[in-house]
Amino acid sequence: xxxxxxxxxxxxxxxxxxxxxxxxxxxxxxxxxxxxxxxxxxxxxxxxxxxxxxxxxxxxxxxxxxxxxxxxxxxxxxxxxxxxxxxxxxxxxxxxxxxxxxxxxxxxxxxxxxxxxxxxxxxxxxxxxxxxxxxxxxxxxxxxxxxxxxxxxxxxxxxxxxxxxxxxxxxxxxxxxxxxxxxxxxxxxxxxxxxxxxxxxxxxxxxxxxxxxxxxxxxxxxxxxxx
Numbered sequence: 001x002x003x004x005x006x007x008x009x010x011x012x013x014x015x016x017x018x019x020x021x022x023x024x025x026x027x028x029x030x031x032x033x034x035x036x037x038x039x040x041x042x043x044x045x046x047x048x049x050x051x052x053x054x055x056x057x058x059x060x061x062x063x064x065x066x067x068x069x070x071x072x073x074x075x076x077x078x079x080x081x082x083x084x085x086x087x088x089x090x091x092x093x094x095x096x097x098x099x100x101x102x103x104x105x106x107x108x109x110x111x112x113x114x115x116x117x118x119x120x121x122x123x124x125x126x127x128x129x130x131x132x133x134x135x136x137x138x139x140x141x142x143x144x145x146x147x148x149x150x151x152x153x154x155x156x157x158x159x160x161x162x163x164x165x166x167x168x169x170x171x172x173x174x175x176x177x178x179x180x181x182x183x184x185x186x187x188x189x190x191x192x193x194x195x196x197x198x199x200x201x202x203x204x205x206x207x208x209x210x211x212x213x214x215x216x217x218x219x220x221x222x223x224x225x226x227x
Contacts, residue, residue, distance in 0.1 A: 001025045001026065001046035001047055001113075001117060002025075002026045002028065002043075002044065002045050002046050003020055003025050003026065003027050003028065003045065003046060003047045003048070003049060003113070004028050004030060004036055004039060004040065004045045004047075004048050004049070005017065005020070005027050005028065005029050005030065005049045006030050006031075006033060006036050006048070006049065006050045006051050006054060006059055006062060007029065007030075007031065007049075007051045007054070007079070008031040008032070008051065008053075008054045008055060009051075010031075012051070012102070013029050013031070015104065016029075016049060016079070016104070016109075017029060019104070019106040019109055019110060020110075022106075023110045025113075028043075028045070031054065032054060032055065032056045032057065033054055033056055033057025033058065033059070033061060033062045034056055034057050036048075036050075036062055037057070037062060037065060037066070040066060040070065040072070040074075041070065045074060046074075046075070046117060047074065047075045047076070047077070047113060047116070047117050048062075048063075048066070048074060048075070048076040048077070049076075049077050049079050049113070050062055050063060050076060050077070050078050050079065050096075051078075051079055051080055052078060052080035052081075052082055052087075052091075053080065053081075053082075059078055059079075059080070060078070060090070060091060060094055063076050063078070063091075063094050063095055063096060064094055064095070066095075067094070067095035067151060067153070068151075071149075071151045072151075073141075073151060073152055073153050073154055073156075073157065074154075075097045075113075075116040075117045075153065075154045075155075076095065076096050076097055076116075076153070077096065077097060077098045077099070077100060077112060077113055077116060078091045078096045078098075078099045078100070079100045079102065079104060079109070080099075080100075080101065080102060081101065081102045082101070083101050085190070088190065089190065089194055092190075092191060092194035092195070092198075093194060093197075093198065095153055095198075096153075097116035097153050097154060097155050098112050098113075098115070098116050098191070099191070100112060111184075111186075112186075115181050115182060115184075115185045116154065116155055116181075117154070118181075118182060129161070129164050129165070131164070131225070133145055133146045134203060134204070135147075136160065136161060136164060138161060141157055143157070143160065143203065145203065145204060150202055150203065152199075152202060155180060155181065155195060156195060156198055156199055156202070158180045159176070159180045159195050159196070159199050160199045160203055162176065162179045162180050163176075163199065163213065163221070163223045164223070166223070167223050167224065167225055168222070168223075168224055168225075169222065170216050170219060170220060170221075170222045171220045171221055171222065172219055172220040173189065173192060173219075173220045173221075174220075175220065176192065176220060176221065177192065193215075196213065196221060199213070200213045205223065207226065210225065210226045211223070211224070211225055211226065212224045212226060
């Protein structure tokens with residue numbers, strides 16, 4: 001994969017490049033957020049590794065611009081020394097696919113990066129999910145609400161498809177993680193809850209829109225289409 005790395009600390013940037021190169025990937029380093037944004041608009045990257053704190057434009061600001069201004073669902077992982085739960089939740093809500101705290105562990109970094117960039121093979125079918133004003137075109141990975149496109153990250157899209165293919169069923173957390181991230185993925189409950197919340201909000205899966213996506217205590221989640 002061609003990976004854009006935002007990191008202003010030279011030693012940290014070197015470590016990240018080494019990890020990616022040893023794993024067979026192609027890292028492209030940037031020490032300023034604006035430089036990375038310019039590159040994203042002219043080059044094709046398979047993933048982003050974003051440090052939160054950089055001098056001109058933070059990793060979160062870059063992520064926000066990529067998701068909202070460029071309407072891109074490129075997989076993005078925040079790599080930072082911030083460990084507070086509120087920071088992790090904020091990053092995920094801004095569109096991060098995962099969050100890694102420093103100091104990094106090379107094998108964990110590569111496993112998480114490859115997990116968020118892995119597209120669910122069951123998603124690549126010829127199906128179109130049509131729920132009236134909500135339309136999911138799976139081959140093109142596009143979502144429309146009232147004929148207007150909705151931008152989702154890679155894993156948010158895969159999660160949405162997984163839930164919509166199992167309307168009415170109670171799905172355990174393990175089933176959801178294995179179905180969307182893969183059997184070997186290490187996805188925390190907080191990460192899953194945040195992704196579910198984001199899908200609920202972006203796809204209008206609320207009671208006022210005749211949907212209910214709720215937690216089933218002690219088990220997982222169920223998406224229901226109300227009459």
